[in-house]
Amino acid sequence: MAEPLLSLDAVSQVFHTRSGQVHAVDDVSLDLEPGQVLCLVGESGSGKTTTARIAAGLTKPTGGKVLFQGRDIHTLTGVGFTEFRRAVQYIHQDPYASLNPVRDVFGTLATPLRRHRIVRGREQAWQKAIELLSEVDLTPPENFLTKYPHQLSGGQRQRVAVARALTLQPRLIIADEATSMLDVSIRISLLNVLRKLRDDLGVAFLFITHDLALAKYFGWHGTTAVMHQGRVVEAGPTPAVINNPTHDYTKALLQAIPVPDPDLARLRRVGT
Amino acid sequence: MKLKKELVVRVGGGSLRLLAIPEALMRSKAGFAGFIVFVLLVLLAIIGPLFTPQLVTDVNAVYLPPGGAHWLGTDSEGRDILVQMINGGRPVILVGVLAGAISTFIAIVFGSLGAYLGGWVDSVIVSVTDIVLTVPQIILLAVLASLYTLDSPWLLAVILGAFAWPYLLRSVRAQVFSLKEREYVEAAQLLDLGTPHILFREILPNMASFIMMNFVVTMTNAIYALVGLYFLGLAPIVDDNWGAMLNKAWTRGAIFFSDSLFYVLAPIIAISILQLSLVTMTRSFEEIVNPRLRQS
Amino acid sequence: MEPILSVRDLVVEYKTGAGPVRAVRGVSFDLYPHESLALIGESGCGKTTLGLALLRLLPKLGSTPSGEVLYRRPDGQVVDLLKLGREELRRFRWSEAAMVFQGAMNSLNPLLRVRDQMRDTVLAHRRMPGDELRRLTEDVLRKVQLEPDRVLPAFPHELSGGMKQRVLIAMSLLLDPQVLVLDEPTTALDIRTQRAIVDVLHELREQLGFAMIFVSHDLPLAAELADRVATMYAGRIIELGGVRDLFYQPRHPYTVGLLGAVPPVFGDLPELASIPGGPPSLLSLPSGCPFRPRCGHAQADCETADPDLIAVGPGHTAACHHSDRVTFQRKAAIIGTPDEKVSSDG
Secondary structure (H helix, E strand, O other), X not given: OOOOOEXXXXXXXXXXXOOEEEEEEEEEEEEEOOOOEEEEEEOOOOOHHHHHHHHXXXXXXXXXXXXEOOEEHHHOOHHHHHHHHHHEEEEOOOOOOOOOOOOOHHXXXXXXXXXXXXXXXXXXHHHHHHHHHHHOOOOOHHHHHOOOHHHOOHHHHHHHHHHHHHOOOOOEEEEEOOOOOOOHHHHHHHHHHHHHHHHHHOOEEEEEEOOHHHHHHHOOOOEEEEEEOOEEEEEEEHHHHXXXXXXXXXXXXXXXXXXXXXXXXXXXXXXX | OOOOOOOEEEEOOEEEEOOHHHHHHHHOHHHHHHHHHHHHHHHHHHHHHHHOOOOOOOHHHOXXXXXXXXXXXXXXXXXXXXXXXXXXXXXXXXXXXXXXXXXXXXXXXXXXHHHHHOHHHHHHHXXXXXXXXXXXXXXXXXXXXXXXXXXXXXXXXXXXXXXXXXXXXXXXXXXXXXXXXXXXXXXXXXXXXXXXXXXXXXXXXXXXXXXXXXXXXXXXHHHHHHHXXXXXXXXXXXXXXXXXXXXHHHHOOHHHXXXXXXXXXXXXXXXXXXXXXXXXXXXXXXXXXXXXXXXX | OOOOEEEEEEEXXXXXXXXXXXXXEEEEEEEOOOOEEEEEOOOOOOHHHHHHHHOOOOOOOEEEEEEEEEEEOOOOOEEEHHHOOHHHHHHXXXXXXXXXXXXXXXXXXXXXXXXXXXHHHHHHHOOOOHHHHHHHHHHHHHHOOOOHHHHOOOOHHHOXXXXXXXXXXXXXXXXXXXXXXXXXXXXXXXXXXXXXXXHHHHHHHHHHOOEEEEEEOOHHHHHHHOOEEEEEEOOXXXXXXXXHHHHHOOOOHHHHHHHHHOOOOOOOOOOOOOOOOOOOOOOOOOOOOOOHHHOOOOOOHHHHOOOOOEEEEOOEEEOOOOHHHOOOOOOOEEEOOOOOOEEEOO
């Protein structure tokens, strides 16, 4: 069996507040296999965002280890750390804050490309930027390269953020509620872009969301872990977790979700 | 989509339509007016002296009122005031720009480093800033003036610049504190772009108008301080700059005679116009620098 | 039965740097007593503006240059809310119709305790002696399943998001209004809290019988709470009908697109699709039907004429020239709980 790409090993994050210790993340262990999707589902305060940030190496856990290809990322230095940093990228929730407002799309994409010598010179950077924008379905790419973030819609900005994450050829992308601030009708298109990346480029995904329906759609062929109060209460193949939950919390969550079906909604209400 | 071939230049990670700058300048009428006046003053100060006649000391023409030969009258040595006005701008503006540049540079580099790196680096920087803030500027200048001859513009600029940066550093530091939490900064960290790049190519460009404004304000302060130095006699008079004119007007009692009014007023008016043009010019800065405002 | 609220050709305009923009471009609908109407749409469709305009709560730069909002008083008299004077409007608001704003986080004054805010609200509209007021506030909090002793002396930051939303709902009920307008009542709340709010609203409607208009981008919420649904696009209502009509037999391509973009949590992996493109800028609407650039059914006549709402069934209208061609396949309508899966093709 292949070694997991990224592993969270009994990870904890404890905050010390005046009212005592808060376990934002409590003994969480997760494995991310290459090319696979892991959906992390939970309500606010469940610890899913903190877990995502720990996995991305943005926050150091107070307990446990984060292993990248078997090695603890917080012991890595130099080349080792750079390898991790490039392999694991992150997409933020807020498309209006994750792009630098004084940079146009070309600047945003070219900067990492040139800094890490993936391309040499402006011409190559331009070509590569066009490739990346095509990869995220922002076409025709030339139209977008000179645009500034405030000239783009939320959905377009998120795609630019995805393209930026792709510049270093990552093997894992952590998407933290990447669709929550987008309109309903365009969420799916962003998810389809991510799916394409998984299919074409073999990128693995850690998909954080509070929306179980989205987790189901995106992670159907992968696994889903449900978090509650800092712990993983249920984890397994997505169809099983969503259609046949075993833990009470998961069941309660599923019961609470509004369904786009008036008859079913009424039935459930009358039934309870 | 319009296919107009536009003059586009790549600047600091973004593309800048060259025509956008004058367009943006003109959007704020006050800003544009300030800019024009400033440019004219600078041109006058730099090029003017090449065309002015030699100053002639004429004992018979002392304190002449404005008239045909001397448009603004003469000073206590019979020399034309208008000529002195034109000649006198360059040293003042030059030192002002240098002092502004030096203090802005110090404030930006250390303010942003302190805010971004935190820890002991920040503590050291803040402590040094506090110490410099508490030093009484005038007294130290007086001491320095008595120990050294403050005649070179570079020396003056360095001294003035050395006092002006603490306030600016604090503002820069506060701004960077806030900006470094932004998500695009975190994205840059995730892309391993390196601290110098993140500071100077991601964060600071977002503070561009703030920095420009602070540079202008520092410059105006330096000019006042410089004129003050000359006026108080702490800096030796080596040429006929505006501050020197004020000093002579004061020490030679020009303020007591109505005939010599212009000897006092001319430099004051010149300095005031310069400062005013600088300050109003800053109104256009936000327009130039903010991409959202730059596009129509 | 006569409608309690009738909106006729309402237009709402905002002054912007680029000239006046019509956020609502001629909306008409009726609201009947005890009925719940959902206004569903995405960003920029004008639904929030419409909600605010109904009770004349638009910001300074907004205005209603034309149209009517006709309200039927309990005594049968019909008034145009847009023409009410300040004093009449003040008496109207809160006692006849009340608004529950979006973002429970920001709508409560952080410096006042809940009981003081509730008291201020009542006293702004009516005179009431102290102990009657106290009983009223306690009553109304119990109606939304909150403990008066816990909530009344509290400051907003001491309450959770769900509790704050319920306080807002309670406050809107203080003077027993006939009509409640809610703007995104469940956005930014946890799933289980959302469910609690939905349940509370159901109960309240049963108990108190008010009519309700709620604005949301959350389509499933409409299935849960609404009797009738209107979908909005580019400042207009483009489909209006009973909740079953809209969810099972939508006749406007945009409604179909919305339904197709919302993944149901039950059942097998659904085929979902986004609607390509994005909502149009209100400053430069496409000619003819504003949805045309994104519509799979677009024909030549869609470019020339902006369609009006035409009847496509009893009590069901859609603004589409080709609504007869619009179909929607509902896959796997599941009956029962996730445990008993009986799927049928709808």
